[in-house]
Amino acid sequence: xxxxxxxxxxxxxxxxxxxxxxxxxxxxxxxxxxxxxxxxxxxxxxxxxxxxxxxxxxxxxxxxxxxxxxxxxxxxxxxxxxxxxxxxxxxxxxxxxxxxxxxxxxxxxxxxxxxxxxxxxxxxxxxxxxxxxxxxxxxxxxxxxxxxxxxxxxxxxxxxxxxxxxxxxxxxxxxxxxxxxxxxxxxxxxxxxxxxxxxxxxxxxxxxxxxxxxxxxxxxxxxxxxxxxxxxxxxxxxxxxxxxxxxxxxxxxxxxxxxxxxxxxxxxxxxxxxxxxxxxxxxxxxxxxxxxxxxxxxxxxxxxx
Numbered sequence: 001x002x003x004x005x006x007x008x009x010x011x012x013x014x015x016x017x018x019x020x021x022x023x024x025x026x027x028x029x030x031x032x033x034x035x036x037x038x039x040x041x042x043x044x045x046x047x048x049x050x051x052x053x054x055x056x057x058x059x060x061x062x063x064x065x066x067x068x069x070x071x072x073x074x075x076x077x078x079x080x081x082x083x084x085x086x087x088x089x090x091x092x093x094x095x096x097x098x099x100x101x102x103x104x105x106x107x108x109x110x111x112x113x114x115x116x117x118x119x120x121x122x123x124x125x126x127x128x129x130x131x132x133x134x135x136x137x138x139x140x141x142x143x144x145x146x147x148x149x150x151x152x153x154x155x156x157x158x159x160x161x162x163x164x165x166x167x168x169x170x171x172x173x174x175x176x177x178x179x180x181x182x183x184x185x186x187x188x189x190x191x192x193x194x195x196x197x198x199x200x201x202x203x204x205x206x207x208x209x210x211x212x213x214x215x216x217x218x219x220x221x222x223x224x225x226x227x228x229x230x231x232x233x234x235x236x237x238x239x240x241x242x243x244x245x246x247x248x249x250x251x252x253x254x255x256x257x258x259x260x261x262x263x264x265x266x267x268x269x270x271x272x273x274x275x276x277x278x279x280x281x282x283x284x285x286x287x288x289x290x291x292x293x294x295x296x297x298x299x300x301x302x303x304x305x
Contacts, residue, residue: 001303003019004060004073005297006087007087008083009079012032014027014056015057016028018303021117021302022120025063042081043082046085046086071103073302076088110300114287115260118284125140127258129246129259131242131264133264136152138203151205154204158238158264165211176264179234182232185232187229191229191234193210193217196209203245203249210237217230236269239267260274262291266291
């Protein structure tokens with residue numbers, strides 16, 4: 001079964017053709033630039049999707065040798081509503097012209113599916129730590145289509161906190177990759193930033209407090225401030241609490257396999273810290289190319305529906 005996937009949930013426009021859920025045939029994508037606005041403006045993002053999506057789909061169709069896919073899959077939620085509407089409208093219009101069924105895909109499920117896409121024999125159930133710009137969750141993955149959120153952020157998402165801390169130093173947008181690059185040059189133990197909810201008995205997170213602690217530290221240490229040390233310590237505080245809660249969830253549920261998913265899964269420190277537990281658990285981290293928003297995992301997951 002060949003499925004055409006479409007992704008427009010935020011500011012990445014992507015199209016992919018996947019066979020039987022795991023074999024990538026073709027993919028093409030376009031990323032928007034929002035550095036001049038300091039973040040994604042939904043209306044602007046949707047207009048850029050409108051310009052780019054027909055071009056990307058045309059490119060994929062040109063590679064299909066006159067054939068049509070068996071289904072069309074599209075991200076329907078969660079995401080920026082104006083951006084999602086572009087992909088959904090295009091997918092249903094295309095499906096109408098081809099007389100095909102459309103499979104609606106949950107954006108977060110498609111992130112979690114990245115590890116299943118690469119490892120078809122992965123064990124179920126497993127625990128997945130999903131970290132992105134808009135979401136931070138611990139998920140019990142019972143099957144590709146059945147997932148239970150057992151922990152979530154109560155305020156900012158981890159990726160959102162990275163972007164906001166980057167803004168404190170005028171580092172531009174998106175802030176996550178810039179923060180991580182500078183953090184590699186700093187001492188992660190230079191500043192002991194708080195780990196909110198570290199002693200709570202649940203698997204929930206809070207990143208607003210860490211962000212506020214960084215802001216206060218900057219204000220109180222202007223004369224002796226090390227940008228690299230501050231960012232390294234901030235990143236370490238976030239990674240530390242993420243990993244601690246995830247490992248505890250796996251131990252509590254007696255689950256042997258842990259996966260990492262979402263755009264922040266590309267973070268080197270987070271990947272390395274989780275992989276350090278590979279003597280106790282089976283650890284999977286997705287290839288960098290499918291950590292962020294993409295249509296490959298949208299089309300792949302649709303196979304299971």
